[in-house]
Amino acid sequence: MNGWLWTATVLLAVGFGPVVWAVATGPVGRRVVAQNFGTSAVCLVMLLLAQGYQRPSYTDLALVLAVLGPVGTLVYARLLADDLSPHPPHTNLLTAAAALATTAVVVAVCAATGPGRAMVKLLVTGALLVAGNVIASRAVSGGYRNAEATSHG
């Protein structure tokens, strides 16, 4: 169990553990925010496991999750709009935490892999994850709804 696997274990316990509890209880708004944060946490765990097991091909899992994770959250924001609109959850703190954690993990794993196309792939994965997370959590917390005062179509 090298350092990477220990970090993955800690991130799994501290980051993903509360998500499982938060998604099973409480109002719908908080559950969607928990699911969104869970996607980021597991994507980072995948990157750490790929580095811990010395298997660069595992980064494809993190890439697919970085691409599809936020899409899943947008599906909830879109199809559960009626349940979310009465009292939208506030997500700025959690999004900032996710972005910070993503930057830290991606920088650490990039430092370990060294320059090259593999590092660019990690940076792309990290960028996709952060962008998706920010937009999905803004969409969930209604950040765009009152900005444009769109009619509820």
Place this chain on the structure above:
Amino acid sequence: MSRRLRMWVLAVGGLGVAALLAAAALRLPGFGGDDHPYGERAVEASLARRTSNTIASVNFDQRAFDTLGEETILFAAVLGTVVLLRQTRDERQVRPAPERVAAPVRRYALVMLPVALLTGLYVIAHGQLSPGGGFQGGVVVATALHLLYIGADYRALERIRPVGLYEVGDAAGEAAYLILGVAGLVGGSAFLANTLLPYGTFNTLASGGTVPLLNAAVGMEVACAVVVLLARFLDQAVEIERSTGSGNDRGE
């Protein structure tokens, strides 16, 4: 057949299954040990045909006939859904109302659609090299197309996604898999045997003989099948409604 009797039959059946499972589990090699009789043979055969992803070799080479069964299960499931979710006589089709979506979400969907599509195609193409394959990549490709529904509305998605074309693609993917199998037969060896193409050099795109081609066929079939499946679900959820109802409720 009283309820009590049925419970007894269930209990006896369950007990039998439990006993068999326990007996089988006792003879399994220890968890995490280094004795893998099946694994060693699979890896050996996979390396013999220069397929670096052993799972792809098992899926599309050593047990390709089972994957034909899996693919046909998906094909039949989507066929059943199309039949069940068709529009009945007392229902009518309503044009979906345009949905206003925030600009950042729309831009994100526009940027992510090609990127997700490319990721899906990458996962299909490299099925025999790295984790992935036709099934996983096909689902990613199909989900990528539906970013248009999330970024805009169902009317925009319908404009870019002719369902008839994808139904043909679904059938063509299934047929391609079968034709590759028969090609093995015509080539003088067995159905779905991997003796047709050269095995190429290890860890490159052309390695593994027919494995990449079977992967591509399954990828096309799964992508088209999921698009057709979602099309039927979206039709029912957004467009089709009972014509006898109050009638002014337009689907959105």
Place this chain on the structure above:
Amino acid sequence: MADVLTVLALLLVAVAATAAVAVRDPARQALVLAVLGLALAVLFTVLQAPDVALSQLAVGSALTPLLILLSVRKVRRRGQREDGGR
């Protein structure tokens, strides 16, 4: 000591699966199923089965929620029609 990660992943899957069964409302269950999918993907990766983990991620993150929530929407719209609609 590699078992810590395996045991933790198994524990998360067990808790998430129990939560998925305990939650009764379909819309909320779709959310719990998505998190269960993530826990399963981690477990498969820890047990060195990345292909299975990738299948779980591809299907569980966007496709399953879409199917469930579209069905919920269809049932809700039909339900509204019964009591006189909007």
Place this chain on the structure above:
Amino acid sequence: MGRAAAVTAELLAWWLLLMAAWLVFISTVDALEGFVGAGCALLGALAACGARRAMGER
């Protein structure tokens, strides 16, 4: 003539971007990877332009 040039320019821009992404994704670069990547990037570029047009005229 202007519209066709604009569409091809956008198609080309998307194709280059996706081709670069493909080269980043793959592990070993060789001729066949390039061809397959070019094909997939073209598919992605066509989908991107189609999506933008479908989303534009609502």
